[in-house]
Amino acid sequence: MDIAPDAALPTAADIAAAAGRIGDFAKVTPVLRSDALDARAGARLLIKAEVLQRTGSFKIRGAANHITQLSRAALDRGVLAYSSGNHAQAVACAAARVGSPAVIVMPADAPRIKIARTRGFGAEVVLYDRYTENREALGARIAAERGLTLIPPYDHPWTIAGGGTLGLELAGQAAELGVVLDALVVCCGGGGLIAGCGLAMAERSPATRVYAVEPAGFDDTARSLAAGERQAVDPAARSICDALLSPSPGELTFALNRRHLAGGLTVTDAEAADAMRAAFAELKLVVEPGGAVALAAALNRRLPGQADGDLTVGVVLTGGNVDPSLYAEVLTAAL
Amino acid sequence: MDIAPDAALPTAADIAAAAGRIGDFAKVTPVLRSDALDARAGARLLIKAEVLQRTGSFKIRGAANHITQLSRAALDRGVLAYSSGNHAQAVACAAARVGSPAVIVMPADAPRIKIARTRGFGAEVVLYDRYTENREALGARIAAERGLTLIPPYDHPWTIAGGGTLGLELAGQAAELGVVLDALVVCCGGGGLIAGCGLAMAERSPATRVYAVEPAGFDDTARSLAAGERQAVDPAARSICDALLSPSPGELTFALNRRHLAGGLTVTDAEAADAMRAAFAELKLVVEPGGAVALAAALNRRLPGQADGDLTVGVVLTGGNVDPSLYAEVLTAAL
Numbered sequence: 167m168d169i170a171p172d173a174a175l176p177t178a179a180d181i182a183a184a185a186g187r188i189g190d191f192a193k194v195t196p197v198l199r200s201d202a203l204d205a206r207a208g209a210r211l212l213i214k215a216e217v218l219q220r221t222g223s224f225k226i227r228g229a230a231n232h233i234t235q236l237s238r239a240a241l242d243r244g245v246l247a248y249s250s251g252n253h254a255q256a257v258a259c260a261a262a263r264v265g266s267p268a269v270i271v272m273p274a275d276a277p278r279i280k281i282a283r284t285r286g287f288g289a290e291v292v293l294y295d296r297y298t299e300n301r302e303a304l305g306a307r308i309a310a311e312r313g314l315t316l317i318p319p320y321d322h323p324w325t326i327a328g329g330g331t332l333g334l335e336l337a338g339q340a341a342e343l344g345v346v347l348d349a350l351v352v353c354c355g356g357g358g359l360i361a362g363c364g365l366a367m368a369e370r371s372p373a374t375r376v377y378a379v380e381p382a383g384f385d386d387t388a389r390s391l392a393a394g395e396r397q398a399v400d401p402a403a404r405s406i407c408d409a410l411l412s413p414s415p416g417e418l419t420f421a422l423n424r425r426h427l428a429g430g431l432t433v434t435d436a437e438a439a440d441a442m443r444a445a446f447a448e449l450k451l452v453v454e455p456g457g458a459v460a461l462a463a464a465l466n467r468r469l470p471g472q473a474d475g476d477l478t479v480g481v482v483l484t485g486g487n488v489d490p491s492l493y494a495e496v497l498t499a500a501l
Numbered sequence: 502m503d504i505a506p507d508a509a510l511p512t513a514a515d516i517a518a519a520a521g522r523i524g525d526f527a528k529v530t531p532v533l534r535s536d537a538l539d540a541r542a543g544a545r546l547l548i549k550a551e552v553l554q555r556t557g558s559f560k561i562r563g564a565a566n567h568i569t570q571l572s573r574a575a576l577d578r579g580v581l582a583y584s585s586g587n588h589a590q591a592v593a594c595a596a597a598r599v600g601s602p603a604v605i606v607m608p609a610d611a612p613r614i615k616i617a618r619t620r621g622f623g624a625e626v627v628l629y630d631r632y633t634e635n636r637e638a639l640g641a642r643i644a645a646e647r648g649l650t651l652i653p654p655y656d657h658p659w660t661i662a663g664g665g666t667l668g669l670e671l672a673g674q675a676a677e678l679g680v681v682l683d684a685l686v687v688c689c690g691g692g693g694l695i696a697g698c699g700l701a702m703a704e705r706s707p708a709t710r711v712y713a714v715e716p717a718g719f720d721d722t723a724r725s726l727a728a729g730e731r732q733a734v735d736p737a738a739r740s741i742c743d744a745l746l747s748p749s750p751g752e753l754t755f756a757l758n759r760r761h762l763a764g765g766l767t768v769t770d771a772e773a774a775d776a777m778r779a780a781f782a783e784l785k786l787v788v789e790p791g792g793a794v795a796l797a798a799a800l801n802r803r804l805p806g807q808a809d810g811d812l813t814v815g816v817v818l819t820g821g822n823v824d825p826s827l828y829a830e831v832l833t834a835a836l
Binding site for chain 1: 550787
């Protein structure tokens, strides 16, 4: 697998430009503190509550940065996305706000709440089998047939720059609080959000070490960082973290991540579920499994240097779109 | 039942003074918006996410305003509170922050999460039977024996002024957003929070009509407002809204509420549970039953004039301390 040339990669200036574009679509989400979680982590946690973002996840940032750069003619023809559910809602929401038809290709086993909310934004949802069908091929065919513009979920400079606005925002919020983040933990599927955040931190907070957090079995970015080239996930791997099941790092995202990340951390599904319960009890926030892995890493003291008890750590809670039935199982410790 | 004399009542100036005192204890909580909830309510909702407050409810505002006005000698002897759980945590938390021992008298059937979190702040918890024992008498006896200062849950000018800081804060946030609240809905147990909020709105946003929202069977404030004098709850009444089970309006709180409130609204337990599910799905916030009744009133279009679809309504989500088992039942629609 290749490394993308520098010319194709987004820059810190692209993130600043994205922040200027997405203001009508995305909200500034708050940073929360919790003495109880700090005690569990042995660290000062600055918790970026991105579950409070419009559509319930960070994905609106990248989708809005993409859609606002399309021509009116392209918007009138429509847009297409493939997504496990959060990018789906984000593209559907952003497209609806600019009057563009949206077709979303989603796995048939995506959380029902994600499928329902995507349809709720007015999008046409096309379902496929996550384990036997190729969503890229399916999406490309529909897009070609209907003249739709593809909005990629992570491996595109506009998507990455949009996600990077979260890092830019958090760096500013940390500065307002008068602290420097020693570390930032961000969940990682295809690696778009963390690629943008790593880029933002390199520019705005270069002392901050940025770590990707992945579910066990889906540690392709951690292994790729260690190997120096992109590694794939074992197709037999399974996880409750439905938002983080990408088969390999993206080309652009890995090119950025190998440059900016301090490493990759891994948590089990049980640890992710425990972090969901901690967010319920201490933060009163609903966090989906994939959105809780960064908190899980912090609570389980996985960061280098965390045992010393002196770190200030940014933790991103990326999304809260979880089916009530699964959430109830997690709360009652059945998972 | 008597009406308190004006001299005993807190003023808008007391609320402003409270806001200056509680800054080290309480946070400024965000105002959230949701297109989906606006559509359900047929109104523009400004949702005050007080579940994100320290201790998970608004009660820290009153507890901090009280404790910061005690002498060091009184703090060294200690404080006592009786509470169904949110005031308990608030007093325990505020006392711990100033190094004051705290004894909390709680009903034995309070949510386990509330008892556990109160103990977690280092307080001594004394349990009593909600339906056969008199918590005021029990608390007074322990306070007298140990020289403790009682921190009343609602019927005290310092508690009311502390709660009023929420209204003051919300009025400022609405002004920042460039809107005037046509109405404000606040849950009501003993009536302390809404008494403070009504006072704050009368001063800062006099066009805002303030409504108390109570669970069915616990509509003592609604009936008292209609009757012009304090009415009691039927002792046989039951509700899942454990935070709102006060037997009658307070003396001070009712004296303020009869002056400032536009009326009382009532919702069923099923409507409160449905509002909890709406907050889960659309806001990603964990809201306890009593904390959800104001949202329930708005979603069920109970406000006068709401049918016209043109109201801007402040909705306070007061607390999020709910047992995981009950929350799981609510999510799976068993309640």
